[in-house]
Amino acid sequence: MLDSRLFRERRRDTETPPSPEVQMEEVTKEFINNLGRVAAFFGFQRLMGQLYAVLFLSPEPLTLDDMVKRLESSKGNVSINIRALERWGLVRQIYKWADRKNYYEAETDIWKAVSGILQERERKESQQIIDSLSQSMDMLTLMSKSAGGPEVTTAQFYLERMEVLRRLFQFGDSLLDMMVRGGAVDFSNASKLAQSDQPKLTVNESDGLDELDLAEVDCNPN
Amino acid sequence: MLDSRLFRERRRDTETPPSPEVQMEEVTKEFINNLGRVAAFFGFQRLMGQLYAVLFLSPEPLTLDDMVKRLESSKGNVSINIRALERWGLVRQIYKWADRKNYYEAETDIWKAVSGILQERERKESQQIIDSLSQSMDMLTLMSKSAGGPEVTTAQFYLERMEVLRRLFQFGDSLLDMMVRGGAVDFSNASKLAQSDQPKLTVNESDGLDELDLAEVDCNPN
DNA sequence: TAGAACGTTTAGAATTTTTTGAACGATGTA
DNA sequence: TACATCGTTCAAAAAATTCTAAACGTTCTA
Numbered sequence: 001m002l003d004s005r006l007f008r009e010r011r012r013d014t015e016t017p018p019s020p021e022v023q024m025e026e027v028t029k030e031f032i033n034n035l036g037r038v039a040a041f042f043g044f045q046r047l048m049g050q051l052y053a054v055l056f057l058s059p060e061p062l063t064l065d066d067m068v069k070r071l072e073s074s075k076g077n078v079s080i081n082i083r084a085l086e087r088w089g090l091v092r093q094i095y096k097w098a099d100r101k102n103y104y105e106a107e108t109d110i111w112k113a114v115s116g117i118l119q120e121r122e123r124k125e126s127q128q129i130i131d132s133l134s135q136s137m138d139m140l141t142l143m144s145k146s147a148g149g150p151e152v153t154t155a156q157f158y159l160e161r162m163e164v165l166r167r168l169f170q171f172g173d174s175l176l177d178m179m180v181r182g183g184a185v186d187f188s189n190a191s192k193l194a195q196s197d198q199p200k201l202t203v204n205e206s207d208g209l210d211e212l213d214l215a216e217v218d219c220n221p222n
Numbered sequence: 223m224l225d226s227r228l229f230r231e232r233r234r235d236t237e238t239p240p241s242p243e244v245q246m247e248e249v250t251k252e253f254i255n256n257l258g259r260v261a262a263f264f265g266f267q268r269l270m271g272q273l274y275a276v277l278f279l280s281p282e283p284l285t286l287d288d289m290v291k292r293l294e295s296s297k298g299n300v301s302i303n304i305r306a307l308e309r310w311g312l313v314r315q316i317y318k319w320a321d322r323k324n325y326y327e328a329e330t331d332i333w334k335a336v337s338g339i340l341q342e343r344e345r346k347e348s349q350q351i352i353d354s355l356s357q358s359m360d361m362l363t364l365m366s367k368s369a370g371g372p373e374v375t376t377a378q379f380y381l382e383r384m385e386v387l388r389r390l391f392q393f394g395d396s397l398l399d400m401m402v403r404g405g406a407v408d409f410s411n412a413s414k415l416a417q418s419d420q421p422k423l424t425v426n427e428s429d430g431l432d433e434l435d436l437a438e439v440d441c442n443p444n
Numbered sequence: 445t446a447g448a449a450c451g452t453t454t455a456g457a458a459t460t461t462t463t464t465g466a467a468c469g470a471t472g473t474a
Numbered sequence: 475t476a477c478a479t480c481g482t483t484c485a486a487a488a489a490a491t492t493c494t495a496a497a498c499g500t501t502c503t504a
Contacts, residue, residue, distance in 0.1 A: 020365060020373040023361065023365060027361055027380070030354060034351055034354055038351060041347055043265065047463090056383055057379075057383060063480090064480080065480085074463060075481075076481095076482075076483075077462080079481060101479085108383070108386065111390070111412050111414075111415045115413075129260060132252060133256070136249045136253060139245065139249055143242060158249070161278055161330070165278075178409055179409050179412065181409075182409050182410045183409055183410070184407065184409060185406065185409070187406060188406065190333050190337075191337075192333075193333045269492085285450090295493080297451080297452090298451095299492080299494070301452060302453090305452090322501070323450070
């Protein structure tokens with residue numbers, strides 16, 4: 001009994017092709033999910049990505065409540081996340097005459113948004129690391145000179161190791177900078193980043209366009 | 223009474239310069255913290271970064287228990303995270319003769335490790351997004367041709383929007399590929415990614431070295 | 445064979461992050 | 475003035491993540 005009904009229903013599923021509306025709905029949901037994942041991957045809240053997705057696929061600006069309904073989330077949560085999107089320049093507000101509601105639309109100049117994030121977030125992070133590393137290395141340099149005892153050897157060892165890491169982060173930071181400013185990057189020597197014999201970073205000013213290569217020159221300590 | 227004692231102690235802190243041992247300890251802790259943050263930033267567990275840091279600063283390989291002691295963590299936690307590090311190729315195991323313990327050391331060829339991660343994780347993620355997008359777009363293309371009704375307009379609108387995103391992810395994916403394979407990337411046209419008039423991605427095979435530019439040619443749909 | 449030394453697994457504890465819903469202030473309307 | 479709408483804030487709930495400690499299986503040693 002039950003079995004046969006289930007069977008018939010399953011058959012129906014595969015037989016009847018989904019209606020256009022249903023298909024659209026599926027495609028949209030998939031898209032929203034994807035951007036949610038992307039957001040999470042980059043350390044943002046999943047909802048941020050989902051909100052952006054909803055706005056991105058909307059021909060006209062939406063209100064807070066529209067989005068609450070669409071994503072079945074709470075007003076508070078949407079409010080917080082939409083403002084985060086605004087701060088990152090991924091979403092902008094639209095004011096309508098004699099309408100007290102706020103409307104939002106997605107920034108569709110993707111590259112603008114992405115490079116904004118790279119500049120504001122990724123670079124800030126890398127700078128912090130680089131600064132901290134440089135500070136530690138200064139300190140170690142001092143120690144390896146002034147203080148005697150077993151610390152000297154350790155200090156020198158630490159210095160060697162840290163230098164490798166600093167190069168890497170410097171390279172990453174320069175890469176980000178190039179992305180934001182529209183330069184060019186050559187990775188062909190990236191694998192030599194850690195070598196102790198001098199392949200360091202440099203920026204070549206070549207006919208107005210910056211170019212980052214991994215060869216000679218210094219990545220001058222802090 | 224109490225006040226004056228606190229005061230004296232605070233004075234002492236600023237007067238007595240920290241001993242070399244204490245300084246070393248501070249530098250090390252700072253470093254460990256930093257790599258913890260880096261790990262977290264990239265979506266790994268904080269402890270993973272910390273473990274790597276400890277090994278990175280150790281002249282000789284360490285055992286599980288060494289690390290447990292150093293980081294004041296639990297054996298289970300360290301065990302799990304050290305194996306994750308191994309899987310990512312950031313740490314390798316060392317076997318010692320007639321010693322039942324496992325010793326670990328950091329992979330110091332940083333670029334090898336980084337490009338491994340890019341290849342294994344970041345690219346996998348971007349591929350998934352691109353595939354899903356392409357699939358949705360195929361579906362929308364079909365709909366905009368076959369089905370009539372209001373869905374057609376929407377489908378076309380979605381297609382336009384999604385195309386922009388797909389270009390971005392394609393570009394990102396190619397960038398990753400170049401990083402891993404040692405090519406070169408020119409970002410000077412990146413800001414035109416979203417334009418509807420043709421600036422697309424291409425890989426120019428130029429004297430054996432790959433080069434990714436953002437101009438003409440197709441990023442051929444899946 | 446008993447017991448010690450190691451590394452792994454795992455259930456549940458602890459912590460952190462995310463979400464909710466109600467309260468609130470501000471602004472407009474009848 | 476009373477009431478409705480709208481967005482924000484925040485304490486508490488819920489969910490997800492990370493951590494711990496004990497149990498366990500192996501391998502080695504006495």
